[in-house]
Amino acid sequence: MPSSVEFPARARALVPGPVPWIAMYHSVGDCSDDPYRVTVSPDRLERQLRWLRRRGLRGVSVAELLAARARGAGRDLVGLTFDDGYADFLGNALPVLARWECTATLFVLPGRLGGANDWDPLGPRKPLLTADGIRRAAAAGMEIGSHGLTHVDLTRADDTRLKAEAAESRAVLEELTGAPVTGFCYPYGTVDRRAVAAVREAGYGYACAIDPGRLSGPHVLPRVHIGQNDTAVRLFLKRRLHRLRRRPVEGLR
Numbered sequence: 001m002p003s004s005v006e007f008p009a010r011a012r013a014l015v016p017g018p019v020p021w022i023a024m025y026h027s028v029g030d031c032s033d034d035p036y037r038v039t040v041s042p043d044r045l046e047r048q049l050r051w052l053r054r055r056g057l058r059g060v061s062v063a064e065l066l067a068a069r070a071r072g073a074g075r076d077l078v079g080l081t082f083d084d085g086y087a088d089f090l091g092n093a094l095p096v097l098a099r100w101e102c103t104a105t106l107f108v109l110p111g112r113l114g115g116a117n118d119w120d121p122l123g124p125r126k127p128l129l130t131a132d133g134i135r136r137a138a139a140a141g142m143e144i145g146s147h148g149l150t151h152v153d154l155t156r157a158d159d160t161r162l163k164a165e166a167a168e169s170r171a172v173l174e175e176l177t178g179a180p181v182t183g184f185c186y187p188y189g190t191v192d193r194r195a196v197a198a199v200r201e202a203g204y205g206y207a208c209a210i211d212p213g214r215l216s217g218p219h220v221l222p223r224v225h226i227g228q229n230d231t232a233v234r235l236f237l238k239r240r241l242h243r244l245r246r247r248p249v250e251g252l253r
Contacts, residue, residue: 021239021243022221024208024225028089031228046096047232048235049096060104062208080105084128085107106144110149110169110173119187144181145182146184153190162195209221209223
């Protein structure tokens with residue numbers, strides 16, 4: 001087919017494209033007590049974003065990344081996500097993101113506003129964003145997405161709980177922010193077809209997992225964990241391996 005011939009819009013949407021590179025962060029702060037490896041220091045985040053920009057890449061929210069890909073662009077964009085909605089995002093992550101002209105998606109828990117990460121039995125306890133903190137992050141240009149209501153494993157939730165975690169969390173966040181919420185993130189990264197169906201039915205345009213296995217599509221986008229030990233060499237290897245191992249995703253160009 002000649003290169004000048006355009007696919008119809010529907011056909012273009014179904015053409016599989018390279019899976020986008022999406023980085024998964026959590027807390028940004030003190031790493032001295034971090035049994036789950038969910039924390040990076042502000043200095044390490046600074047170095048990681050510098051590494052991206054020096055390679056002609058820019059970190060953006062997942063919504064911005066997917067919108068660019070839908071236009072056939074965005075190959076120089078990397079998705080940045082921060083799970084759980086830790087309060088340290090405002091003071092420690094936002095200034096670093098601003099310095100490197102990056103945005104991000106913040107996946108928060110509207111059922112735990114102002115609470116703590118009680119799902120981590122080993123601790124340490126970290127405060128979560130309040131409603132005002134979430135609004136401040138949104139006002140700073142961050143995308144707000146849902147991480148469910150309370151951080152439960154959706155693959156083990158009954159039908160009532162599953163619907164609440166997916167649909168009610170979206171409704172609460174849209175009321176809180178006054179803006180559409182189109183992104184979801186599966187707690188613990190665990191996902192199955194039932195959870196995907198609930199998230200899709202709740203009206204989300206995309207959802208992030210970690211390693212969704214044989215599942216594919218915009219509602220099970222894989223991500224790469226980024227931690228305190230990820231130096232330039234490790235970032236290079238993670239990006240290269242992600243591109244080699246991941247199958248193309250239908251619906252992304």
